[in-house]
Amino acid sequence: MANIFKISDEFLQVLRRIDEEFEGEITEELQEELQLNEDNLLTKASNYIGVIKMKQAAVKTIDEEIKRLQALKKQNQKSIEWLSNNLEFAVKTFGELEIGTDKLKLRKSSSVSVADVNSLPKEFKTIKVTEAANKAEIKKALKEGREIEGCEIVEKQTLKIN
Numbered sequence: 001m002a003n004i005f006k007i008s009d010e011f012l013q014v015l016r017r018i019d020e021e022f023e024g025e026i027t028e029e030l031q032e033e034l035q036l037n038e039d040n041l042l043t044k045a046s047n048y049i050g051v052i053k054m055k056q057a058a059v060k061t062i063d064e065e066i067k068r069l070q071a072l073k074k075q076n077q078k079s080i081e082w083l084s085n086n087l088e089f090a091v092k093t094f095g096e097l098e099i100g101t102d103k104l105k106l107r108k109s110s111s112v113s114v115a116d117v118n119s120l121p122k123e124f125k126t127i128k129v130t131e132a133a134n135k136a137e138i139k140k141a142l143k144e145g146r147e148i149e150g151c152e153i154v155e156k157q158t159l160k161i162n
Contacts, residue, residue, distance in 0.1 A: 004044050011037045 002010070014033050018026055026034070087104060091097060096105040117125065138151050 002040065002044070004041070004048070007037060007041050007044060011041070 014030060018024060018030055091104050091106055138148060139153060141148060142153050
């Protein structure tokens, strides 16, 4: 079976033939072609709807699985942190430990703690700026009749399947 674009193209060809060859009159043969074309379109559209619904269900299932896996990941990270803290406490209490091929010891590390970024001299700051359009305010202003260069309200049509 043809795809929707081919079905649409065939429909337009039949309409052109009606205009060009038959001066707007629809013969029985052309009526049958139009009916067949419509039947093909309805069948194809029905198939598309089925695939869309199946894919939507798959996306929902994937989203739920992602949430489940994220919760499982968080749980494992907490377990790792808890176990690591217990081992660190043991090493602090008893000293270095050797268990099979694993050696547990503490190493020194350092990090910088900054109480107030605003009180730092400029040489010790990095400024990050992110700009984004406030589309809700732009839309409101455009609806009120204001002209904003480079902005317009774009009307769209989206497919809704009930």
